[in-house]
Amino acid sequence: MANDNISADMVSGSEFPFLVVKYNVSGVPHTVVNEEHGIAGALPEKDFAEEIVKAIGA
Amino acid sequence: MDMPDFELDTSLLGNANVPDPTVYYDIVIVGGGPAAMSAAVYAARKMLNCAVITRDFGGQVLETSEIENWLGFQSINARDLVASFVEHVNDFDMAMASNMGVAAITKEDDIFRIEAEDGNVYSARAVILATGKRHRPLDIPGEKELVGRGVAYCATCDAPLFRDKEVVVVGGGNSAFTTAVDLLKVGAGVIMVNFIEGWQADEALQERVRRAENAQLFDYHQVVRIEGKTSVEVVVIQERETGHEKLLKAEGVFVEIGLLPNSASVKNLVALNDLGEVIIDCSCRTDVEGFFGAGDVTTVSHKQIIISAGEGAKAALSAYDYLMKQAFV
């Protein structure tokens, strides 16, 4: 909601195992950014936002 | 597929009442597990002005699924129990900050300064530390890098992800074997590695793992390093007797080698024992006036949910006595 450029999906790993395999998810929570980058674990709010910025900047 | 469970957990919903750095609270409670929640209830009912600062609500209780020794219930779901604690505390509408760790606690004259991770410093006349324990890491190369990418510390949370995969479980006690059982149940292959000789878990648990087809056990072995590019691929263990290394192909490593107290924030404030636990007396007092400890982070003889709840209540009542004596309230 904070930025119109951002969309967020919650994906149930047990219902979509092909995605778990596709993105090599081996721990939850695991966030995939733009189908490419991965952020493992649950981070404090601001840190999470910074990781997203880092991932797309990279 | 069983009918899914839709359980409302008010601890997960945002709280409007957040702690105010300009207020001098009677008590600040650091933590969100059974000790902290019990302390909060008791403090609130003494009409004290409290604030709770915690990373999460539930603490170690969230790592189990069913609890069978909480008085009054043959078996109760861990999440339900935590939700009931938080709901009870929520009824008092006290200031609460979650997803918030505490970096350090100091004492200036008679006031405690609680430095939170968001940069704010909160003030209180008394503090109850109920921060519990966290999992002891292996502290080996590859571990930190691969946490969440194969390296795990909680089977209840992560075991389902390792269906049909090979997983190393490090440890020889009940936690390690329980983890192994959970993994075998989802169809994972389990390789147990224990640093010391033999296996320390209850025989019954050990049996369940030994009987399994896809379980291997290596005692008197040390885990040397974990390798993998983007997730765990190989776990290198060393036979302690010969120094001979074995390379295990695995996609996961569950570390179950004990717990460490979350007492870093007070290591320069109160006395800790060799294990890093906060030293308390039977009234939950520490060697610092106005500072109390409750639950697993302390030297309490046994670490159990029901004991923590009792300790939290004691700590709050002791804190109240202290505040009364100081004529702060």
Add this chain to the structure above:
Amino acid sequence: MALIKEKDREKLIGIMKIIEEDVKIVMFTQENECQQCQATRGLLEEVAALSEKVSLEMRDFEADAEMAKNLGVDKIPATLILGEKDYGIRFYGVPAGYEFNVLIQDILDVGKRSPGLDEKTKEVLATIQKPVHLQVFISPT
């Protein structure tokens, strides 16, 4: 049989009173409903009934394929939460366990038209100028 427990229903009705603006839940399912879609639909129907401001619109993944494509919905069950516009909030899979609470929190946030984030976080997010698609994988415990 109700999916939401009676005691939770009462609490939710109270909690959802803070919703100020209309919230539309859109769910994509299919004619031959699988168990997950059925469970999700049942839940969302119950949730929508708890507040006048929350409505549920059911869509078919095949019959409404065009709409699904436009909304970027590529798997079902899919639950979308919309307010004055589409914020890009999607739930793929049954929102059970922990996720049920996330669903409720999102409905509350949309209903208040405010994501409830720290100022510092909002500052960091404001710097993002290109599309970002986040997929958060969870296991429904």
